[in-house]
Amino acid sequence: MKRHIITVGILIGLVILVVVAVEVANVRLFVRIAINLCIMLVLVLGLQVFMGNSGILSFAHIGFMGVGAYTSAMLTIPLQMRGMALPDLYPVLANVLLSPYITIIMGGLVAAAVAAAISYPLMRLSDAAAVITSFALLVVLHTIMLHWSEVTNGPRTLFGIPKVTNLYLAATVAAVAIVAALAFKESRLGILVRATRDDEVAAAAMGANIPNLRWIAFIISALFAGIGGALWGHFITSFSPKAFYLKETFVILGMLVIGGPRTVTGAVFGVFIVTIAFEALRALEGMINQAQIFSEQVAGVTEIVLALAMIAVLVFRPGGLLTTREIGDMIVHGRNKRGEK
Amino acid sequence: MVGLIQFIIDFLSLGGAYALMALGLVIVYGILKLVNFAYGELIMVAGYTLYLVGGTGMPWIFMAIIAILMSVLFGILTDYVAFRPVRAKSVTAVLITSFAFSTLLQNGALLFISPRPRNIPLPDIFTETIEIAGVITPIRNLLTIATAVISLSLFTWLMRRTVIGIAMRAAATHFTMARMLGVPANLIITSAFAISGLLAGIVSMFWLGRIGAVTPGIGLEPLLIAFIATVIGGMRSLQGAVLGGFLLAFIDTGLNYTLPQDLLKFRDAFTFSLVILILLWRPEGLLKGPASGQRT
Amino acid sequence: MIKVSNLQAGYGAVRAVRGVSLTLGKGELVTVLGANGAGKSSLMLTIAGALKPTGGQVFFDGKDVTGATPERMVRLGLAMVPETRDVFPDLTVAENLRLGAYIRRKQVDAVQADLEKMYEIFPRLKEREHQAGGTLSGGEQQMLVIARAMMSDPKVLLLDEPSLGLAPNLVDQIFEMILELKATGLSILLVEQNASKALQIADRAYVLRLGEIAAEGTAAEISEASDLHAMYLGG
Numbered sequence: 001m002k003r004h005i006i007t008v009g010i011l012i013g014l015v016i017l018v019v020v021a022v023e024v025a026n027v028r029l030f031v032r033i034a035i036n037l038c039i040m041l042v043l044v045l046g047l048q049v050f051m052g053n054s055g056i057l058s059f060a061h062i063g064f065m066g067v068g069a070y071t072s073a074m075l076t077i078p079l080q081m082r083g084m085a086l087p088d089l090y091p092v093l094a095n096v097l098l099s100p101y102i103t104i105i106m107g108g109l110v111a112a113a114v115a116a117a118i119s120y121p122l123m124r125l126s127d128a129a130a131v132i133t134s135f136a137l138l139v140v141l142h143t144i145m146l147h148w149s150e151v152t153n154g155p156r157t158l159f160g161i162p163k164v165t166n167l168y169l170a171a172t173v174a175a176v177a178i179v180a181a182l183a184f185k186e187s188r189l190g191i192l193v194r195a196t197r198d199d200e201v202a203a204a205a206m207g208a209n210i211p212n213l214r215w216i217a218f219i220i221s222a223l224f225a226g227i228g229g230a231l232w233g234h235f236i237t238s239f240s241p242k243a244f245y246l247k248e249t250f251v252i253l254g255m256l257v258i259g260g261p262r263t264v265t266g267a268v269f270g271v272f273i274v275t276i277a278f279e280a281l282r283a284l285e286g287m288i289n290q291a292q293i294f295s296e297q298v299a300g301v302t303e304i305v306l307a308l309a310m311i312a313v314l315v316f317r318p319g320g321l322l323t324t325r326e327i328g329d330m331i332v333h334g335r336n337k338r339g340e341k
Numbered sequence: 342m343v344g345l346i347q348f349i350i351d352f353l354s355l356g357g358a359y360a361l362m363a364l365g366l367v368i369v370y371g372i373l374k375l376v377n378f379a380y381g382e383l384i385m386v387a388g389y390t391l392y393l394v395g396g397t398g399m400p401w402i403f404m405a406i407i408a409i410l411m412s413v414l415f416g417i418l419t420d421y422v423a424f425r426p427v428r429a430k431s432v433t434a435v436l437i438t439s440f441a442f443s444t445l446l447q448n449g450a451l452l453f454i455s456p457r458p459r460n461i462p463l464p465d466i467f468t469e470t471i472e473i474a475g476v477i478t479p480i481r482n483l484l485t486i487a488t489a490v491i492s493l494s495l496f497t498w499l500m501r502r503t504v505i506g507i508a509m510r511a512a513a514t515h516f517t518m519a520r521m522l523g524v525p526a527n528l529i530i531t532s533a534f535a536i537s538g539l540l541a542g543i544v545s546m547f548w549l550g551r552i553g554a555v556t557p558g559i560g561l562e563p564l565l566i567a568f569i570a571t572v573i574g575g576m577r578s579l580q581g582a583v584l585g586g587f588l589l590a591f592i593d594t595g596l597n598y599t600l601p602q603d604l605l606k607f608r609d610a611f612t613f614s615l616v617i618l619i620l621l622w623r624p625e626g627l628l629k630g631p632a633s634g635q636r637t
Numbered sequence: 638m639i640k641v642s643n644l645q646a647g648y649g650a651v652r653a654v655r656g657v658s659l660t661l662g663k664g665e666l667v668t669v670l671g672a673n674g675a676g677k678s679s680l681m682l683t684i685a686g687a688l689k690p691t692g693g694q695v696f697f698d699g700k701d702v703t704g705a706t707p708e709r710m711v712r713l714g715l716a717m718v719p720e721t722r723d724v725f726p727d728l729t730v731a732e733n734l735r736l737g738a739y740i741r742r743k744q745v746d747a748v749q750a751d752l753e754k755m756y757e758i759f760p761r762l763k764e765r766e767h768q769a770g771g772t773l774s775g776g777e778q779q780m781l782v783i784a785r786a787m788m789s790d791p792k793v794l795l796l797d798e799p800s801l802g803l804a805p806n807l808v809d810q811i812f813e814m815i816l817e818l819k820a821t822g823l824s825i826l827l828v829e830q831n832a833s834k835a836l837q838i839a840d841r842a843y844v845l846r847l848g849e850i851a852a853e854g855t856a857a858e859i860s861e862a863s864d865l866h867a868m869y870l871g872g
Contacts (some may be wrong), residue, residue, distance in 0.1 A: 057433045060536075121621045127432045128376055129578075132568065136613040143610040199649075212426040246561070250444050259435055289530065295453055300448030300557075307445035314434045315426040371683035504742050507732050511725040519689050523711035523789060597761035 007272065007328030008182060010260045011268045012175045015041070019171050037275045038170035039232045041268060044255045045181040048267040049255065050217045052076025053190055054245045055197030058218070059134045059249055061225050063141030066244030067114055068107030068226025069151050069233035070145065073161045076234070081160040088150045100164040111226025114217045123211035123218065126200070138249065145241035152241060159238035163341055165231045167260065173231060177224060182326070183222060193217050247303075254306045258313050260292040261321025265327040277309075278302050346476045352594045354482035354589075358544050360586030362563050363570035364496065365540035367582040369533050370571065371513035373428070375435050377418050377534075379443035380567060381560025384542035384548060387412040388461055388555030391448055395462040404462060409542030415446070416538020420531055428530075443560070450557040458554040467535025467550045485547040492543055493583065496536075500579065505532055513577060565609075572616045638663050638824040639684065639715075640791050640857050644693035646683040646729070653679035654691065655848035660792065661826050666819045668827045669836040671845035676827040678720045680845065681797045684826075685717040686710040698792070712740050716791035720798045724778045726771025730762050732772050733781055737788030748788070755784040758814070776807040783814070793824045812838055815829070836860045 015038065022034040047061045060244060075098045077085050083095060084161075122133050145152050152158060184190045193213045196203040204210055251274070259270020281302045288298050313320060324334070369377050390408040404502070423442040425529040427434040464590050467481045500506035505528075512529045541563075548563060549555055566589065574585020589612070596608055639661040646654040653676040661667050671677050682688040684695055686707040694703045697713050707717075725733050734755060738748040741795070756763035759780045765773060770781060779799055786794060796815065799839040800808040815837055819825055829835035838843060844852040852859060 055433065057436055122617070125620065125624055128370070128374055128436075129620050131433075131436050132376060133617050133620050136568070136616045140610050140613045140617070143607065143613070147606045147610070247444075250440065253437060253440070298452060298457055300451035303444050304450040304452065307441040307448070310441040311423065311426075311438050311445075314438050315429070318427070318430045318434055339466065418690070449640070486868065504735070507728060507736055508739060511733075511736050514725055515723040515725065517707065518706040518725070519713065521685055521687060521717045521719070522737055522785070523708050525708045526706075560740065625789055 003326070003328035003332040004182060004186060006331055007326040010181055010327050011178045011265060013169050014268065014272065015174050015178070019167055022167065023041060023083050030137035033232055035165060035167055035170045035235055037044070037271060038167070038174040039165075039228055040252070040255065040271045040275060041174040042177045042224055042231065043300065044252050044259075044267050045177045045264065046221045046269050047252055047256050048130055048261060049181055049184055049263060052261040052263070052267065053185060053193040053197060054214045054217055056214065057131050057134070058221070059131065060137040060141065061221065061252065062244050062249045063138045064115055064222040064225035064236060065229030065232070065248075066091035066141060066145050066241065067222075068104075068229030069228070069239065069244070070158070071110040072100065072103040072107040072230035074104045074151050074232050075106070075158075076100045076162050077158075077160045078162065081238060085158060086151070086153055088153075093151075100162055100234055104164075104227060104234065107230030107233075108223045108227035109226075111229070111295065112125055112219050112223040113185075114206075115222030116215070120215050120220050123214040138245070142241060142245050145244065150203075155241060157238050157240045161239075163234060163237050165235035168229040170235070173227065177228075178264065178268065180220075180224075181267070182195065184217075185264060189213065189216060207324040248301070251306070254310050257310050257320055260322035262319060262324055263322045263326050265325075266320050266322035269322060270328060273321075274306065277305065281305055290301040343475050346432040346474055347378075347478070348594060348598065350473075350476065350478050350482055350486075352590055354485040354489075354547075354596055356590030357485050358547055359570050359590045360564055360583040360588075361489060361492055361531075361544040362567040363574060363582040364526075364579060365537040365544070365637040366492075366564075366567040367538075367571045367574075367576060368509075369530075369537050369577060371579065372509065372516065372530060372533050373424070373431065373435075373576050375424070375428075376439070376568075377419060377424075377537070378436065378564070379423060379441040379446060380537065380541065381562070381564030383412045383419075383448040383538050383560070384545040384559040384563050385416055385446065385450060385555060385557065386415045386593055387542045387545035388453060388549045388559060389459070391461040391549070392454075392459045392555055395460075401462060401464040405546055408545070412542030413538035414543065415534050416532055416536075416541065419467050419538075422533040424530070425527070447557045447560070450611065454557075456557060458556045460554050461549055463553060481547065481550055488547065493538065496540075499536075502634035503546075509533060521557050565613075569612055569616050572619055575627060638665075638698060638751065638825065640696040642683065642694050642696075644680070644683060644690055644695065646679055646688050646690045646853055648688075652691075653848055654683060657845070657850055658693075659781070659843050659850070659853070662823050663824055664819070664822050665841065666815070666839050668796075668829055668839040668842045669845055670829060670832045670835065670842060670859070671851075675845040676848040677845055678797055679826055679848075681717065681795050681826070682719070684710075684719050685715060685719075685795055687719075688716075711789055711791075714790075714792035714853070715795065716786035716789050716793070718782050718794045718797060718799060720801065721847045722782050725769040726769060728770055729767050730771075730781060731766045731771060731783050732761075734788050735777050737785035738790075740789055747790075751788055751790065755787065758817075759784055774801050776810075779803060779807075779811060783811075787818070791823070793826070794818065795826050795828075797828045799827070800829065800832060800834065804862075808834065810838070834859075842862065 013147065018034050022030045043065060051058055074086065074089065074093065076095055079095065079097055082089065122130065125133055146155050181207065192208050196208055196210045196213060201208065255270040255274045256267055258274060259268065260266025285301055287297050288294065366377065366380050387408040391404055391410040394404045394407055402508050419439070419442060422433055423438040427438050441493050470477050471483065500510055508519060508524045509529055509532060512524060570585035570589045571582050573588055575581030596605065642658045644654055644657045645652065657680055669680065679688060686705050686709065689704055694701060696702065697715065698790040702710065702713065712758050725736070728736065734752055738751065741748055761777055761783060762780060765777065770778065773781060781821050781832045785797065799811050803811065812834055815825065815827065827835055827839065836859060842854065842856050843850055844859065852862060
């Protein structure tokens with residue numbers, strides 16, 4: 001138990017550190033970066049809950065982020081703007097206006113409900129078939145967002161979403177996500193799911209109902225994604241379905257893979273490392289563009305670096321930077337070792 | 342009657358392109374049981390090569406050959422960068438590295454060329470039309486059909502008559518057994534990637550020829566098409582992939598002719614839901630591949 | 638021809654082969670006996686290079702080949718017929734055989750001559766020359782994999798349970814054929830569950846139990862050992 005408290009303490013400490021640093025520096029750009037980081041934490045920890053524990057790659061996560069974002073947006077856009085922002089919205093919903101704090105949670109619940117409704121049969125599959133179906137699921141969710149004009153305004157940008165996500169809200173949710181992801185991992189359920197990852201046959205032989213276990217993990221994972229998406233929507237205030245597709249999938253996957261999908265600490269570190277690297281590279285890109293060294297805008301450097309880093313990590317350190325042990329385990333273990341001497 | 346001929350030409354030219362795309366994906370999947378997410382980018386590579394050699398003034402056919410060779414080269418590069426270093430580690434790792442390699446290539450094009458579409462040189466014949474039995478159709482469509490027939494015949498010959506082809510078919514069912522007969526694993530896998538690149542390169546000429554330009558994201562649609570076609574056709578059978586390609590083209594062309602516009606836009610959602618349902622029902626794809634032969 | 642010393646191998650945490658040492662002389666027919674799960678097949682796969690050893694050594698013709706790839710082992714002159722048979726189901730019989738001669742694909746005439754020879758020994762395969770391997774009966778598949786292995790012109794043949802699941806008259810045929818192959822000077826390592834049959838034709842025998850050698854000796858000695866069944870069952 002003590003090691004878990006240390007893990008949670010350090011990880012939440014990191015988040016608090018970011019908040020304090022940003023408050024002290026008081027630079028608007030840094031605030032944006034910090035909020036983004038906290039939202040990424042929620043999303044990546046959500047992916048960790050499913051992918052890290054079950055060992056199955058899921059491409060669909062960002063799709064559930066979209067579900068959460070649209071759910072919350074649909075119910076919170078001010079009524080006087082509703083007609084313009086969502087001209088085709090169903091009459092039943094046209095006059096429903098709820099508090100964003102409620103709808104952010106609803107966003108998570110709707111995403112979880114969608115995941116629960118469609119994913120059970122998918123959990124039987126493994127290896128390539130599982131990945132292709134999750135990829136297909138992302139395409140389906142994306143296509144629906146792109147064309148269900150009644151609730152998404154189609155491929156056009158949806159605007160007028162009230163800005164509620166500030167640094168404190170984002171950081172609080174991120175902290176909750178850290179605790180929840182670790183609690184799931186160490187729960188009886190989480191341990192069983194991890195057993196199916198390490199040895200499917202042995203876990204089945206012990207009577208574990210593998211599809212059931214994975215299904216629950218997947219639903220919880222979608223809950224995180226939905227809440228993260230809703231938070232993001234109330235931060236960015238206007239977005240289109242493009243925001244929930246392969247590019248974003250690549251980023252969260254990169255964060256998790258680099259940090260180490262099997263541990264909560266890895267997921268958190270991955271978000272921090274990639275965010276810092278990304279922002280540094282983006283600043284560099286910006287400087288190059290401003291100096292007009294090249295005739296065209298420089299773009300894509302961040303993705304190239306992330307892609308190379310992902311490949312390098314998978315080749316040289318397949319489990320990510322933090323492979324199997326949480327930071328708390330390492331500290332407790334390290335201390336015990338010293339004690340023995 | 343005119344409508345029918347029109348439909349048949351549309352269907353066959355689209356089907357030919359789809360079949361080649363699917364075949365390029367399944368040749369690798371069959372042997373490694375791994376999806377190459379960077380497959381669509383091979384088409385992009387061929388397109389940008391065409392664009393880059395466009396100003397040289399050489400005959401188009403040479404430009405096309407260079408473009409196809411680049412696609413083959415990048416196919417092999419995919420193996421060396423994304424597959425070989427992690428192949429032995431885990432399925433998930435390879436899928437992620439191939440996804441990362443896809444992003445790498447896309448953003449490479451974005452960075453070194455441009456995010457905006459670039460026109461590619463095309464021979465005049467691509468834009469001309471011809472009248473057959475009262476139907477006016479682009480010559481490009483007929484060329485696509487002819488090229489598909491030739492490519493598929495060549496491919497069949499390669500797989501049936503050459504030792505390396507036979508070895509590849511063998512490796513698709515029992516990889517270790519093929520190695521225990523002396524077939525080198527790396528040679529087989531690299532050959533599969535080379536053939537994959539060759540097919541992508543060939544199909545890219547016609548695929549990009551329809552659009553006339555290339556963008557960094559151009560590879561996504563061919564990848565998705567190849568996905569659906571192979572899932573429909575059976576992921577381990579080469580004939581199945583070809584059949585799946587034509588079947589998908591038939592569905593697509595049919596829907597284009599029949600579905601009202603506002604439902605048509607959900608076509609991808611329908612076809613991908615179909616993909617999920619098929620995989621749930623038969624994880625190996627709709628048509629059965631060769632029996633695994635794991636009898637005792 | 639083959640010398641294995643203190644070989645260890647396994648799958649993940651499962652240690653299937655735990656320090657096995659054995660030898661196979663030139664022209665010798667040696668059988669490895671043991672119950673299900675004794676590690677016989679893992680031992681064969683490890684020698685053939687399909688399973689990486691975690692310890693110990695394998696020598697082929699005096700050369701250390703520990704951890705060599707299966708491709709290399711074939712080129713050195715080792716052919717393997719695995720328990721799973723692994724006929725390539727969608728390749729025709731002729732293609733299966735042709736692939737067996739992969740390492741000799743440049744010697745067109747010699748390969749053709751060997752192919753004719755195989756068809757002579759196994760007329761059934763000649764009849765089914767253009768049929769897909771997957772459509773053959775169990776016995777025909779067994780003939781095909783043995784013929785396919787012989788197409789590489791090996792010095793050593795590893796046979797893993799060639800009689801498994803075959804009708805008794807077929808089993809007799811297979812064993813007769815093994816003797817014929819031995820007569821040509823081939824060294825054969827034979828894994829069998831059918832101990833009495835294997836001991837009738839073998840020169841020497843090893844008994845494997847739980848991944849370790851429980852007994853070894855000439856075929857006659859092992860046959861006479863009254864505790865053979867006990868060794869099998871681990872009593």
